[in-house]
Structure formats: C-alpha cells, structure tokens
Amino acid sequence: MVLATNLGFPRIGGQRELKKHLEAFWSGQINDSRMLEEMEKIRRGNWLLQLQAGIDQIPSGDFSPYDHVLDTAVMAGAIPPRFATPSGTVDLTTYFAMARGGPEVPALEMTKWFDTNYHYLVPELQEDQIFALCTIKPVREFLEARELGILTRPVLLGPVSFLLLSKAANSTFHPLDLLERLLPVYGQVLMKLRDAGAQWIQMDEPCLATEQSAAAHQAFQRAYQTLSLAAPGLKLMLTSYFGPLADNLDCAVNLPVAGLHLDMTRAAHELPELISKIGPAKVLSLGLIDGRNIWRADLAAKVEPLTLAVRALGTQRVMVGPSCSLKHVPVDLYMEPRAADEPFTWMAFAHQKLHEIVALKNAVDSPKAATAVFATASAALAARNMAGGVVNPAVRQRAAAVTPAMMERHSRFSVRKVAQQENLNLPLWPTTTIGSFPQTQEVRRARMAWRAGTMPLEDYHAFHQKQIQDAVEIQEAIGLDVLVHGESERTDMVEFFGEQLAGFLTTANGWVQSYGSRCVKPPVIFGDVQRPAAMTVDISAYAQSLTTRPMKGMLTGPVTIMQWSFVRDDLPRREVCRQIALAIRDEVMDLEKAGIRIIQVDEPALREGLPLAADQRKEYLNWATECFRLAVCGVADSTQIHTHMCYCDFNDIMPAIAALDADVISIEAARSGMALLAAFREFRYPNDVGPGVYDIHSPEIPTVDAMAALLQMAARVVPADQLWVNPDCGLKTRQWDQVIPALTRMVKAAVMLRQKNNADSQLV
Ligand code: GLN
Ligand code: ZN
Numbered sequence: 001m002v003l004a005t006n007l008g009f010p011r012i013g014g015q016r017e018l019k020k021h022l023e024a025f026w027s028g029q030i031n032d033s034r035m036l037e038e039m040e041k042i043r044r045g046n047w048l049l050q051l052q053a054g055i056d057q058i059p060s061g062d063f064s065p066y067d068h069v070l071d072t073a074v075m076a077g078a079i080p081p082r083f084a085t086p087s088g089t090v091d092l093t094t095y096f097a098m099a100r101g102g103p104e105v106p107a108l109e110m111t112k113w114f115d116t117n118y119h120y121l122v123p124e125l126q127e128d129q130i131f132a133l134c135t136i137k138p139v140r141e142f143l144e145a146r147e148l149g150i151l152t153r154p155v156l157l158g159p160v161s162f163l164l165l166s167k168a169a170n171s172t173f174h175p176l177d178l179l180e181r182l183l184p185v186y187g188q189v190l191m192k193l194r195d196a197g198a199q200w201i202q203m204d205e206p207c208l209a210t211e212q213s214a215a216a217h218q219a220f221q222r223a224y225q226t227l228s229l230a231a232p233g234l235k236l237m238l239t240s241y242f243g244p245l246a247d248n249l250d251c252a253v254n255l256p257v258a259g260l261h262l263d264m265t266r267a268a269h270e271l272p273e274l275i276s277k278i279g280p281a282k283v284l285s286l287g288l289i290d291g292r293n294i295w296r297a298d299l300a301a302k303v304e305p306l307t308l309a310v311r312a313l314g315t316q317r318v319m320v321g322p323s324c325s326l327k328h329v330p331v332d333l334y335m336e337p338r339a340a341d342e343p344f345t346w347m348a349f350a351h352q353k354l355h356e357i358v359a360l361k362n363a364v365d366s367p368k369a370a371t372a373v374f375a376t377a378s379a380a381l382a383a384r385n386m387a388g389g390v391v392n393p394a395v396r397q398r399a400a401a402v403t404p405a406m407m408e409r410h411s412r413f414s415v416r417k418v419a420q421q422e423n424l425n426l427p428l429w430p431t432t433t434i435g436s437f438p439q440t441q442e443v444r445r446a447r448m449a450w451r452a453g454t455m456p457l458e459d460y461h462a463f464h465q466k467q468i469q470d471a472v473e474i475q476e477a478i479g480l481d482v483l484v485h486g487e488s489e490r491t492d493m494v495e496f497f498g499e500q501l502a503g504f505l506t507t508a509n510g511w512v513q514s515y516g517s518r519c520v521k522p523p524v525i526f527g528d529v530q531r532p533a534a535m536t537v538d539i540s541a542y543a544q545s546l547t548t549r550p551m552k553g554m555l556t557g558p559v560t561i562m563q564w565s566f567v568r569d570d571l572p573r574r575e576v577c578r579q580i581a582l583a584i585r586d587e588v589m590d591l592e593k594a595g596i597r598i599i600q601v602d603e604p605a606l607r608e609g610l611p612l613a614a615d616q617r618k619e620y621l622n623w624a625t626e627c628f629r630l631a632v633c634g635v636a637d638s639t640q641i642h643t644h645m646c647y648c649d650f651n652d653i654m655p656a657i658a659a660l661d662a663d664v665i666s667i668e669a670a671r672s673g674m675a676l677l678a679a680f681r682e683f684r685y686p687n688d689v690g691p692g693v694y695d696i697h698s699p700e701i702p703t704v705d706a707m708a709a710l711l712q713m714a715a716r717v718v719p720a721d722q723l724w725v726n727p728d729c730g731l732k733t734r735q736w737d738q739v740i741p742a743l744t745r746m747v748k749a750a751v752m753l754r755q756k757n758n759a760d761s762q763l764v
Pocket of ligand 2: 434604645730
C-alpha cells in the first residue's frame, strides 16, 4: 500500500489562535500554563484533523511556539552567551528573549526561510560551541500524540541544514566545523524517540535544494552515517524541498537513510534519475501536492508520476505527500465565507490538500473508486479555464504589444536630472520620508468602524483627508522638502492594490505565518490583471493641493505586488508581473497628469524573488527590472521616479538595481551603519541615493549628531549631489511622539551639513 504522508501542518490554528494566545501571554493577560494549554489544543486539533483526513504518516514536532529553527537551536543547547542563564536551562523567558529580544539584549537575527515569506531565527554558534540536549520537545510532542492514539512521524530539522542556516559568531570558523560536536545530540534525540515508539523520523534537509560545496556533501555523508547507527531500527526519511536536488542528487541518493522525499512541484524532471539510482531498499516519497500555492491539483495528471514510481519500486516503497510543509498555505478554505463560489472553488488550502494527498494514495489502490474524486477536480479546473476574468483578451493583447521603448525613459539620467531640478527646485541633500506615517489607534478604529458599517463612506473619506491635512502640516513645520500623504488609508501595501485591481481577490481568512505571532494575508491573483479605475490619484492630488512643496505619489511595484501574493499557476510569473506592471503604469501616468511631480514605486521584494537556483537568477532579474521600468518609464523627463528597498543585501544585485534606472532609490542603511552603501560605491551607482539615517525599528530618537555622522559617512561614499536624506523605511509602526522629534532632527542634520558644504565650497 502506498502511504499518505504530510510534512507539516500550519501552526497558527484555524482562527489564528497562536497569535491570540502568544500576544495575550506576552502582555501578561494569560499565564504560561494557560498559553501552553492553548498550544496543545492547536497541536491536538491538527493531529485529529490529519487522522480524519486519512493521512498515514502524520508529523509531530512540526508545531512551534515561535519558530522551528529556534526550537532546534534550543534543543541542541545553542544559546548565545548574552541569553545564558545561571542554571543553563532554557525557560520560556529565555526562549522568547532569543526570539524577540529582552531588556538590553538584542534578539537573534531573523531572515527569510529560503524563497518563502516565512522568517526564521538565525542560530548563532560560537567557535568553542558546546552542544547538549537541552529540551526534548520532539519526544514530548510525539508522546502527546501517542496519548491520542496517533503514531506520528517526528520532524527534525536535519543537522547539516541546521548548521548551514546558522551563523558563526566570528569568521575564524564555519558552522559546519561543529558537526562532530552536534551529532551526539541528534543521536540522543533519535534514541529517545525510538524508545518512545517512533518508527519513522522526518529529517528536513532543505539545503539539499540549494547549491552546496563539497564540504557540505561530506558533512551530509558523515552526519547520516553517524545517525543511521545512532538508533538502530529507526527509519530516517530525508526530505528536500523547494527545488531540484541537482548537483546534490548523487550525494542525497547515496546517504544511508530509509527514504528520500522529492519536491515534485519543482523537481519532477529528476524522478526518472532518482528511480534509477535509488537502489534496492529506499522508500521514495513524492511531494506531489503543492505546499506553496493555493490552487487545487490536477489529480489526474499527478497520478502519472505516482504510477511510474509504483511500477518501478512497488507500492511498499512509495509514499505520497505535499511538496513541503503545508505551513506556507492558509489552514482551511471552508473558513472563507465565499468558499462555495468561484474562484474559491478552484482552491485548496492546507486542510483540502490533505484530502488531495489521500485521493492520490487511493487512486493507486483502487483506480475505479478514484474516478469520482478526480472528476470533481477536473471539473473545477475546467471551470477555472473557462471562467470570465481569467483570460482577458484585451490584457493579453496589450501585454504582447509592449515595446522596448516603453521600458526606457525618454532621456538618460543626466538629462532628466536637469529637467527635474527645474521642475522641483530642491536643495542639496533633499529631505523626505518613505511613505507611511504612524498607524494610530485612531486610524485603526476608523477603519474598523467603516468596515463594520458604522461609519459612512463619506465620513471615512473625510477622516483620511483630515489625516492628510495633519500630516502635511506636520511635515511643513518640520521643514521636509518632499512630502508624503502618510498612507493612512492602507492596511498593507500589497492588499491595498489587490483590493482594487481586476484579476485579484482578497481572502477573509487566508492567513499564513510570517514569523512568530505575525501572519500575513496574501491576495490571490487568479486572472488577468487590469486596473478598472485610478487607485491613488484622488488622494495624492488632494494631498498635493494642500502644499506647494512636491508631494510624492506612492505606489507598490509590480514585482512586490506579485511576490507577496498567491500567484496563478496557469501563466508564467513573468507574464503575470508584466500585466501588473501595465496596471501600475496606468496609475503612474494618471498621477503625472494630476500634477504629481515625484512618484515612488516601492520594490522591497525585488531581492526576495531571486530564484534559489543560481542559473535562473539572471533571467529573473532581467524580467523583474523590465517590469519595473515598464511601470514607470512612460513619464516625462521632468517627473522624478523614486523607488524604495529595504533590509536586503544589495551586493550581488547591483547591476539589477542600476537597471531599474529610478531617479532616486532610498534604502535602509542606518540599521547597518551605512555598510550597505559600500555596494553602491563599488558599483559607482550612477543615479541618486537616499541611504536611511533613522532606524525606524527602534523606539529610540536618534540625535542630530548621530544622523549628521551617518550622513557624512554617506557623503564620503556617494557624491554630494547624488545624496538624499530619509529614514530607513516607512514609519507606520512608530508613534507620532517619536516620529516628529526624529524627523525634526533629521532635517536639522541635513541643514547643518548643507551649510557646512556651502562654507567649504566658498573656501575653495
Ligand atoms: N511606502 C511603504 C511605507 O512607507 C514602504 C514599506 C516597505 O518598504 N516595506 O510603509
Ligand atoms: Zn522599507
């Protein structure tokens, strides 16, 4: 019999219980035992749901109160010295301090989990790191499920990926150097799990889907040789996901493990090779159901590779599951009020995907019985292909008719710069902000009242106009040169546009975990994208009417809108992105027509879209930058295009940043002490740059001197006439009583340096 497996289930709960109870605990509203009880409920609910769905190998240990990489670090006793406790144990206080920071102790760094929107905490390892089994969470949760009568498959983040994802406290060693010291801890856990009754263990080694060195290959060999002997009788299922094994295939297939999992949504082409190399005993687990997207599977098509594998290996040696953990998709489609209507009927969330997995398993056992289920799936897909709005001929024609000229500004930057200076008349080192101002209680309350229907639309509009008036008044008083309207009307920079563009839908409950208690609700792109009406023009024109200073029009760029949505799987991403670019282009042109002289198109997610496979990156950067240019290049030379990016490493994408050809790019730089700017200097970045001088993540109000010092550092790297002055990012998470003094000082710092620069140049 083919077994149905799952690699992981969302931890957030169907109603975002994780968030609710974590935040209640952090704010002292509930105590630790109550919080832990609630978490147990989430786990229990998930296990029972998977049992009822018919999953044979249900995961345990996939739950985490905050993050599974942090859990692994804590399990192995990798507690950085700044969190050390006298007793050496890790209680909840230490755990959450590592996750969120504590008094005077900064949290672990957080970074993106491969190419997903999930963020993990980066373990910090010391050169003399001692590992010791510090918690037995995997065993506890295995036993917890056992009490419910469920024999789970515990999930561990494998030792090699754990080390590869960690960071060395200094550059004198590589985390992989610590492998020998780490393995005994894993050995102990495996032994305890076996003694508790576990039969299979899922060892997640997602790093197998990224390029690895020979040293890493050796580490894999060494690790699994050791672990295969650590707990005889226990079967290890080595799981890779998010991409093909590529150059790691031979390494992976030769490891002494009982099974291997392949992401069939991204590596299906490797199946024949894997079958031919897998040897006489290993089990092959096929990740056929997409764990990264919300579309129903074409089950009939998925049966083909499954049958191929079964024919080659026999039913005993084949498992079927999702491509990766299901934590990257929302929990349950039936939480959507419109679940019975199109386009929701074309979708499958985590819960529905379990049924798809089981349907595939059953299809092998009794093909006849499967016909009905398959027919339903095919009917949904056929309906999707036929439905209005999915293919819009006008959009297709327009996208096909895009010319290279549409992706070029009329003149080169040096010419535009002169025209813009005439148009804008800005001082040296102009000051501005990134777009959003504090989202206060008042703003949230108004939005809630409007959504609940207790505030009429006109009042809601009037409310935002008042917010804009206040914002303009404050900015003028501070003396900023280029103003923003403050974005009080936006909950989220992508959802705001998703709500207004055709081809998008927003869900009521489609939450996925971003990190810890934070969830995001990505819009769904189901059809061709078009802009039915202007989206921001009224607001921007209104804001501009209140001031003679330039008011920036604020848009989110096509790449970011796509990157932070669930994207249709029946059209290449580059095509989807091009459609969004054309819609944004219309908005850009309308803003210009309405008298907006500076338009900022944010692309904070440009870097994130970079494919994991190195050989695909160039192509991605080509079409991504083209889409940005398509969105902005229709404007006159005298209209200034800004873009904004934050919290990413620019070093390897500088040519792409330059290819955007934005007149001004603002970046985060204060937080990293201007380190990021080095990339701009080395590259001799030709256009204007605004390196952030105010770390917006901190409640601290920086001094004039501190900001002036950062500016001077920047002025050493970037020629003075290319420099702008701004914070690191938007200010929506800050309070007005922090923002006003901080921006006042920022403007003071800029004025001070302008004067100094004047004095210096008079001396010459
Ligand atoms: N304009 C957005 C803001 O100010 C940019 C946010 C971002 O970079 N993520 O909030
Ligand atoms: Zn930002």
